[in-house]
Amino acid sequence: MKGGNIIMVRGGHLSIAMVVLMFTTILLWGWDKSYFASFLPLTRQQYMIPLSEYVVAVSNNSSTPKDEMVKSENKMKGRSNNTNEKEQPGKGSDYFDADSISKPTPISKVCNYAKGRWVEDNRRPWYSGLGCKQWLSIMWACRLTKRKDFSYEGYRWQPENCYMPEFERSSFLRRMQNKTLAFIGDSLGRQQFQSLMCMLTGGEESPEVEDVGKEYGLAKAPGARRPDGWVYRFPDTNTTILYYWSASLSDLEPINRTDPATNIAMHLDQPPAFMRKFLHEFNVLVLNTGHHWNRGKLEANRWVMYVDGKPVEENKPLDMGKAKNLTVYSIAKWLDSQLPRHRRNLKVFFRTISPRHFFNGDWNTGGSCDNMIPMSGGSEVVQDGSSDIVVESALKGTKVKILDITAISQLRDEGHVSRYTRRAILNTSDCLHWCLPGIPDTWNELLLAQI
Numbered sequence: 135m136k137g138g139n140i141i142m143v144r145g146g147h148l149s150i151a152m153v154v155l156m157f158t159t160i161l162l163w164g165w166d167k168s169y170f171a172s173f174l175p176l177t178r179q180q181y182m183i184p185l186s187e188y189v190v191a192v193s194n195n196s197s198t199p200k201d202e203m204v205k206s207e208n209k210m211k212g213r214s215n216n217t218n219e220k221e222q223p224g225k226g227s228d229y230f231d232a233d234s235i236s237k238p239t240p241i242s243k244v245c246n247y248a249k250g251r252w253v254e255d256n257r258r259p260w261y262s263g264l265g266c267k268q269w270l271s272i273m274w275a276c277r278l279t280k281r282k283d284f285s286y287e288g289y290r291w292q293p294e295n296c297y298m299p300e301f302e303r304s305s306f307l308r309r310m311q312n313k314t315l316a317f318i319g320d321s322l323g324r325q326q327f328q329s330l331m332c333m334l335t336g337g338e339e340s341p342e343v344e345d346v347g348k349e350y351g352l353a354k355a356p357g358a359r360r361p362d363g364w365v366y367r368f369p370d371t372n373t374t375i376l377y378y379w380s381a382s383l384s385d386l387e388p389i390n391r392t393d394p395a396t397n398i399a400m401h402l403d404q405p406p407a408f409m410r411k412f413l414h415e416f417n418v419l420v421l422n423t424g425h426h427w428n429r430g431k432l433e434a435n436r437w438v439m440y441v442d443g444k445p446v447e448e449n450k451p452l453d454m455g456k457a458k459n460l461t462v463y464s465i466a467k468w469l470d471s472q473l474p475r476h477r478r479n480l481k482v483f484f485r486t487i488s489p490r491h492f493f494n495g496d497w498n499t500g501g502s503c504d505n506m507i508p509m510s511g512g513s514e515v516v517q518d519g520s521s522d523i524v525v526e527s528a529l530k531g532t533k534v535k536i537l538d539i540t541a542i543s544q545l546r547d548e549g550h551v552s553r554y555t556r557r558a559i560l561n562t563s564d565c566l567h568w569c570l571p572g573i574p575d576t577w578n579e580l581l582l583a584q585i
């Protein structure tokens with residue numbers, strides 16, 4: 135591995151260099167109690183991923199980088215300047231309104247949603263962190279903590295060469311009529327799922343939304359802390375939103391089914407049984423993994439790596455980075471082989487790794503992310519390739535699409551739960567998970583722009 139990934143930012147000559155360039159090592163896990171180490175080799179590569187399918191209309195210039203700096207400076211002085219609002223293309227338009235999509239002038243430039251900049255936008259957030267109690271885990275609802283600065287909520291992502299349709303829940307639901315959108319992944323995937331539920335309900339109590347977990351065998355097992363996933367249906371449009379927990383995206387199987395203390399075979403080259411079983415039910419699938427690939431987590435879960443149906447551990451332990459790479463490649467290849475067989479016109483996205491921001495230490499050595507000033511390290515991503523080389527490489531040549539949020543989110547260190555975590559017993563900060571509303575809302579906006 136050659137050093138870390140490089141995130142090139144412009145417009146950031148404001149003091150503190152907050153951008154950490156390596157996401158390796160240990161972190162805090164939100165799904166269960168254990169903490170674990172993560173091994174995440176990321177190197178920078180220069181090629182552009184084939185994005186030909188993503189060529190869409192471009193937005194007209196909204197604000198120049200110079201304006202952006204003025205805005206940042208104003209912000210640091212406690213003033214805000216929302217001049218960008220009037221410059222929105224498609225403002226107030228229907229999300230899937232073909233008319234609004236045709237308005238911006240199409241150009242031949244390739245649209246890369248991950249390249250662009252954060253701009254202030256007082257129409258964010260989409261829902262209230264106080265109100266979205268029905269869907270939001272309390273540990274991520276920063277509005278319910280002692281945190282006082284919520285300026286991180288007021289930004290949207292503006293890709294450089296792509297038209298970003300404005301999110302609008304009723305048109306999204308209409309577009310997803312009779313359809314199912316599924317998230318499968320770790321707790322960061324669960325954050326994106328909760329964010330979407332809040333966005334689609336406006337964060338309001340929604341008794342009409344049905345819990346249909348049983349259709350997918352997702353009732354809570356006796357003695358379990360929670361079910362392995364949740365499924366909700368919006369009755370008016372018959373739209374289903376699903377989340378299934380699979381932190382490693384590999385198939386887990388007890389080695390001895392009758393022994394409760396048995397080790398679990400973690401089949402690196404087999405997709406989770408749940409995904410194999412229900413893939414034909416999905417119209418949109420969003421995968422993620424990353425913060426689970428470390429020895430500590432494997433041992434805590436009694437997971438034993440298997441490849442080709444056989445344990446790999448005893449003879450030659452597999453490097454964690456290689457193990458993760460093997461799984462990501464396997465799942466991309468498997469999905470690519472499945473896609474043509476799907477009558478539902480299934481779209482699969484692999485979401486890239488969500489960056490962590492522990493400064494001055496790690497999760498267990500007093501590491502923190504106390505900066506509360508948005509984008510103090512810059513607001514722009516200018517690189518063409520993804521910072522998540524493993525996912526980017528694995529998807530090359532497949533029909534699985536990349537949902538690249540890594541460099542975008544890297545700029546948002548102030549958006550983590552930080553020291554307001556409810557796991558304060560260890561006096562640690564959660565610089566892995568994000569406050570909601572917050573950064574994962576943008577991931578959903580980027581997802582919805584591409585489906």
Ligand SMILES: *[C@@H]1O[C@H](CO)[C@@H](O)[C@H](O)[C@H]1NC(C)=O
Nearest residue numbers: 192193194195238239240241
């Ligand atoms: C941008 O807007 C200006 C003024 O409204 C217009 O003259 C120009 O053609 C537009 N450019 C693009 C690329 O849409």
Ligand SMILES: *[C@@H]1O[C@H](CO)[C@@H](O)[C@H](O)[C@H]1NC(C)=O
Nearest residue numbers: 193194195196197198199200
């Ligand atoms: C867009 O902005 C760039 C500089 O940021 C400028 O060179 C270009 O002329 C602008 N284009 C339009 C259509 O305004």
Ligand SMILES: *[C@@H]1O[C@H](CO)[C@@H](O)[C@H](O)[C@H]1NC(C)=O
Nearest residue numbers: 201204208213214215216217
């Ligand atoms: C907002 O920005 C514009 C130009 O970017 C400037 O003319 C105006 O004075 C600013 N307003 C405030 C309140 O800073």
Ligand SMILES: *[C@@H]1O[C@H](CO)[C@@H](O)[C@H](O)[C@H]1NC(C)=O
Nearest residue numbers: 311312313314371372373415
């Ligand atoms: C809901 O959508 C599913 C397809 O996802 C379809 O099979 C079912 O008939 C629909 N139900 C209603 C009541 O429209």
Ligand SMILES: *[C@@H]1O[C@H](CO)[C@@H](O)[C@H](O)[C@H]1NC(C)=O
Nearest residue numbers: 308309310311312313371372
């Ligand atoms: C949704 O499903 C119902 C029942 O199968 C059907 O009547 C309706 O036309 C479907 N709507 C769309 C947009 O597919």
Ligand SMILES: *[C@@H]1O[C@H](CO)[C@@H](O)[C@H](O)[C@H]1NC(C)=O
Nearest residue numbers: 389390391392393394395396
């Ligand atoms: C599985 O576990 C049960 C209960 O501990 C034990 O009796 C049995 O021998 C085990 N089977 C194998 C194949 O190890």
Ligand SMILES: *[C@@H]1O[C@H](CO)[C@@H](O)[C@H](O)[C@H]1NC(C)=O
Nearest residue numbers: 175455456459460463524527
């Ligand atoms: C990941 O796996 C692919 C396919 O087996 C291989 O070509 C690539 O070199 C691997 N990358 C790493 C970083 O191990």
Ligand SMILES: *[C@@H]1O[C@H](CO)[C@@H](O)[C@H](O)[C@H]1NC(C)=O
Nearest residue numbers: 500501502553560561562563
């Ligand atoms: C907790 O962390 C804060 C900030 O790093 C520090 O000031 C405080 O002394 C720590 N408390 C304990 C009990 O370690």
